[in-house]
Amino acid sequence: MFDVSFTELLVVGVVALIVIGPERLPKVARTVGHLLGRAQRYVNDVKSDIQREIELDELRKFKRDMDDAASEVHTSVRQASDSLRTSGDALRAELDDTARAVAQSGASPAAESPAAGSPAAGSPAAGSPAAPDPTIAPPSAGNSVPSPVPSAPAAQVVPAPAAPAPAPVSPTTEHSPEPAPKNPSTGTPT
Secondary structure, eight states, X not given: OOOOOHHHHHHHHHHHHHHHOTTTHHHHHHHHHHHHHHHHHHHHHHHHHHHHHHHHHHHHHHHHHHHHHHHHHHHHHHHXXXXXXXXXXXXXXXXXXXXXXXXXXXXXXXXXXXXXXXXXXXXXXXXXXXXXXXXXXXXXXXXXXXXXXXXXXXXXXXOOXXXXXXXXXXXXXXXXXXXXXXXXXXXXXX
């Protein structure tokens, strides 16, 4: 802080001894020491406060950067969601149009009956219910639009062969098992 050499401090001490006197010099030196200690603590407190503020500013800047990045990610996710929703709506509208076209094309051959008034060889007779079109699946509870794709037959589930069961293990006994009786003529177990 101050550029004070030892000789300058010695001169200040001699002048203080002459001006203050030997009786009050220890008391003044103690008071000056306390004041210098307080000043040093005050300077250290100010330094630590400044350091803390700098760290808080860095943390605030970091938080601001993270908030900006999070909002950018949120915006991009929202845009992607909106674009997917828009394309999904367009696909749904196209599918609805296709389903209507298929329904109209399926209805128009039924409207165009033979001119003679007699049913064709493969057509249902007049008064009998028309057979359902196999290319249009019936609407299910969750799907109100008929699907133009024919339904595939259900796949048959073939169970896998069961693994052979392990041979039963008989509980061990203290005695050894008796051998099987042998055929006296051949000597083989029966």
